Amino acid sequence: MESKKKIFGIVLAGGEGKRLMPLTEDRAKPAVPFGGHYRLIDFALSNLINSGLTQIVVLTQYKSHSLDRHVSQTWHVTGGLFNSYIASVPAQQRLGKRWFSGSADAILQSLNLIHDEKPDIVVVVGADHVYRMDFSQMIAAHIASGAQATVAAIRQPIGLADQFGVIEVDAASPDRIKDFREKPKDAVGLADNPEEVFASMGNYVFNTDALIEAVLRDGEKTDSSHDMGGDIIPDFVSRGEAGVYDLKLNDVPGSTARDRDYWRDVGTIDSFFEAHQDLISALPVFNLYNQQWPIFSQQLNSPPAKFVRDSRGALGTMIDSIVSLGSVISGAHIERSVLGPWAAVDSGAEVVDSIVFERVQIKPGAIVRRAILDKEVIVEAGASVGVDRDRDLARGFSVTDSGITVVGKGVHVHP
Ligand code: ADQ
Structure with a gap:
């Protein structure tokens, strides 16, 4: 300088x-x-x-x-x-x-x-x-x-x-x-x-x-x-x-x-x-982990993210994903996704190719694919987002031409 x-x-x-x-x-x-x-x-x-x-x-x-x-x-x-x-x-x-x-x-x-x-x-x-x-x-x-x-x-x-x-x-x-x-x-x-x-x-x-x-x-x-x-x-x-x-x-x-x-x-x-x-990805195109040029943000006073078996002992899986502080993932499958703070993903739920913001809850057996869920969205047990385009549109969600469903802040998604 x-x-x-x-x-x-x-x-x-x-x-x-x-x-x-x-x-x-x-x-x-x-x-x-x-x-x-x-x-x-x-x-x-x-x-x-x-x-x-x-x-x-x-x-x-x-x-x-x-x-x-x-x-x-x-x-x-x-x-x-x-x-x-x-x-x-x-x-x-x-x-x-x-x-x-x-x-x-x-x-x-x-x-x-x-x-x-x-x-x-x-x-x-x-x-x-x-x-x-x-x-x-x-x-x-x-x-x-x-x-x-x-x-x-x-x-x-x-x-x-x-x-x-x-x-x-x-x-x-x-x-x-x-x-x-x-x-x-x-x-x-x-x-x-x-x-x-x-x-x-x-x-x-x-x-x-x-x-x-x-x-x-x-x-x-x-x-x-x-x-x-x-x-x-x-x-x-x-x-x-x-x-x-x-x-x-x-x-x-x-x-x-x-x-x-x-x-x-x-x-x-x-x-x-x-x-x-x-x-x-394992070798990200944009590296958030460059400590010589950190990207700063709010440091949340939150507990660490946690991955556990569900209450019946079933294992979950997670690959190529980012999970933020405060999140609890129990017996769920997370793949190519980014989870914001305090995400709760429950037993048998699936979150693939998706982005979820703060305090999103994805309940047992729910499916979220190619979707962006804004803050405080709740996907109820057995519900799905990003699986049936017409249904997503009929429920008032936006869907891009490339098939990405966006669910607005605080929406409850029912089966
Ligand atoms: P755009 O992003 O389309 O193109 P603009 O909408 O003016 O231009 O936004 C530029 C920045 O200014 C953004 O960060 C936006 O948030 C902010 N901004 C816009 N209106 C503002 C306002 N009234 N008061 C305060 N902030 C305002 C610009 C350039 C292009 C360039 C692209 C690159 O005009 O030449 O190629 O950015 O993305």
């Missing part, structure tokens, strides 16, 4: 996450549980803390209660560092009685936080991705390049181009952005691989004055959607001031050949599901 530069972190956490419904029914997308006891925002915050940032604000607005609680309970900076904090800042309505209209407006409405700290550099990151990244390396590259704004980027399949900001670079100066288009429908693939595009990760490094000027300029525009990717970055590109930082260059301590460059946008139920699959 450039020790002489003062760095300020902003986490954009106001996203609604409509495509993750019903998991975002009453929580903001960054507060959606992930990988057992984590929340999505823990990945961005862990990366910033591990990168050495000590002043970080989390801008929230949409259904922010559970997010604010998570940030304040989990992310209080300890260790006596002078003026270190991670603060959750709900929409302040400083510029009139309105919510943030877009991510750039969220920064505009929060400029007082930047003015208070007078940083040299502001790092702005999204809150809904699963990845490891050392921002100190990106900041060093930003400073060396002389750009006013630097966008982190990664190669993605061209079929996903309409979900991302797509970056074009000049072969002559590969760390400069020549063209940037937000979510184009007609993206052209890269010269060396037409099946891929260079996509913005939604993480940016700015020189402070340039960021302030850009959001003020944008705030004046009546034809802007006040979006970082849609408006602010294209503005820097049009001025020839935008650089790009390839995640490939990022060497996170303790990362393996498998999970170097790992980055998943978990914006849909399918991608959320797949990212969980990346955690659970």
